[in-house]
Amino acid sequence: MTVPVETFFLHPEAEGTLQSQIQQMIAQGILSGRFQPGEKLPSTRKLAQHLGISRITVTLSYTELLSNDYLTSRGRSGYFVSETAPVPPIFAASPVTPDAVDWTRAIGQKFSGGQTPTKPQDWAHYRFPFIYGQADATLFDHANWRLCAMQALGQRDFGPMTTDYFDQDDPKLIEFIVRHSLPRRGITARPEQVLITLGAQNALWLTTQVLLTQRRHAAMEEPCYHALHDILNQSRCHLSHVRVDQDGLPPDAIPPDTDVIFTTPSHQCPTTATMPMDRRRALLDRAAEMDALIVEDDYEFEMSFLKPPSPALKSLDTDGRVIYVGSFSKSLFPGLRLGYLVGSEPFIREARALRASVLRHPPGHIQRTVAYFLSLGHYDALVRKMSTTLHTRRDTMQQAITDTGLTIAGQGASGGSSFWMRAPLSVDTSQLAQLLKPQSVLIEPGVSFFSGEDKPRNYYRLAYSSIPSSRIADGVQKVAETLARLV
Incomplete structure (x- = not known):
């Protein structure tokens, strides 16, 4: 070099x-x-x-x-x-000189200290990684992804790769989403109603910034995706937490002054509950009654391997009040950070302008690579392969949970990639997680999914997306044995 x-x-x-x-x-x-x-x-x-x-x-x-x-x-x-050049001297660490700036006064708004937990970067080195949302290298189609990336780097695609679209997106990717992805959820949309985002989390942030102010009210599920807690708290809107049941978000429990409702009907996060059709219609009626908007996070609908997924809320919406959030990060790999928003044109127009002021648009090369991977059929083949494997892993884990006497608090009716678990009330699952780490077992404590001061601490999540079936039973056995020592 x-x-x-x-x-x-x-x-x-x-x-x-x-x-x-x-x-x-x-x-x-x-x-x-x-x-x-x-x-x-x-x-x-x-x-x-x-x-x-x-x-x-x-x-x-x-x-x-x-x-x-x-x-x-x-x-x-x-x-x-020279290979024998003088070695850099080793000095004692210099004392840190404090800044002259008083940062407690200089910082106008704080974004740190939220509820989103950090996952171990070395999770793949653990033998029993029951953690959610990580890519399994044994399932991913490396060869075809590489070919699509090389094709996107070719001379023919030099324009899409290098062009500054300003506030627009790769038309090839938009076309596939409109013609193939959305119809599978029963959704009809025009290109002007779709916006590419840096994953579902970015889509939720854009939506929150456009729709909510300090005077408006939002309702969110309890428990809920921990990053949404942070996003809504940062918006400084009035916030209500609506406890979910075995069918997801109960419409009647939503406060009447709510302006925006956030929900995950396909696989409630984290309980994995699937909202039945009659409740979906009741939720739409409740929103119409209050003149509220609904933000539907459909983050894992591809993982419906037990039975076909129910139609999206957006597909049942005749008023234009549902904003749909989709993501490729879960079905491809989380580091991709690519998702999309679907909504009425006035909303998408504002979300597009906000995105342009922050990051213009997601990188053109990434958009074009994904467009090729989708349009050439590799994505569908990958989803089928993942669904088959996850189905097997789910059956293995469910049997192991039954054999060890652990308690399932929630499981999706159509599939998913995790079980929502409940330990005895006296157990703090954060302590359980710490005791399991030296045994090469990773679990996710559930406390970060709840809000308020008196959060339940006895829930945890066991995911099977990143662990082979052959290791599941032994890992679950270690969880059960360690849990027994804490009771």
Whole structure:
């Protein structure tokens, strides 16, 4: 690797000759660790031209560094950092100098300290990772994804890859969503009613910013997706938490002054409850009665392998009051961060303008790669493969849970990728999670899904999307044994 010539510059206030300044510049780069042994330095001609000095001055500097073993010369290949160059000295850590700025006063609004938990980055090194929403490398279609990415990088797609769409999206991806993805949920939409987002979370944030103010009221499910807690709290709107039951969000429990209702009817997050058709219609009637809007997060509808998914709320909506949130992050991989919003044109217009002011649009290369992966049929094949595998894993986990006597608090009627579990009331599942980690078991404590001061601490989630069937029974057994010690 060659050290970029742009990293070299002469400080206007530096003392000493030009030759000594260059020597000091390179020596400091080596001693600080910025220049590594074996890295190639710019040629004397190139560095001289970059610094605007004579080539002989650079040559003399390199020669002196060569004699001091900072550099080595390799024939006609040039100058390199010597493998035996002086080692960077080890100094005691410098004391941290506090800022002169009073950040408690300077920060106008805080966004840290929310409820969204952090998942271990090394989760794949655990033998029993019962955590939700991570990609399983054994299921993903690496070969065809690579081919689609290469196709998107080709000369024919140079425009879509490099164009600044400003507030627009890749028309090929929009076309597929409108013609293929949405009809599977019973939804009919025009391209002007679809906006690509950086995942479902970004879609929820855009929706919240457009629809809610400090004077408006929102209703959300309890328990609920923890990131939505943070998003709605940051909006400073009036917030009501509506306790879900075995069928999801009960419409009659929604406060009458609600302006926007957030719900996950296909697989309630995190209980995985599926909202029946009669309740879906009752929810639409309740929203019409209050003149409220509904934000439908349909984050996992592809994982309906037990039976076909129920029609989306958006498909039953004749008033235009449902805003639909879809995502490819769960069915492809979470790092993709690609989702979409579907809604009436006045709403999408404002969401599009807000998105443009923050990030313009999701990267064109990512959009075009996904468009190819979808349109060439690879996505459908992947979903079928995942559904078959998850069905097997679900059956294995359900049997293991039955055998060990653990308690299921919620399971989706049509599928999904996790079980919502309940421990005895005396158990804090955060403590349970800590005791399981040394045994190479990861679970998700449920406390972050609840709101308020007196949160129940005995719930937890067991996901099976990232663990092979062969390990599920042993992992569940470890959960049961550790839980028994806490009771």
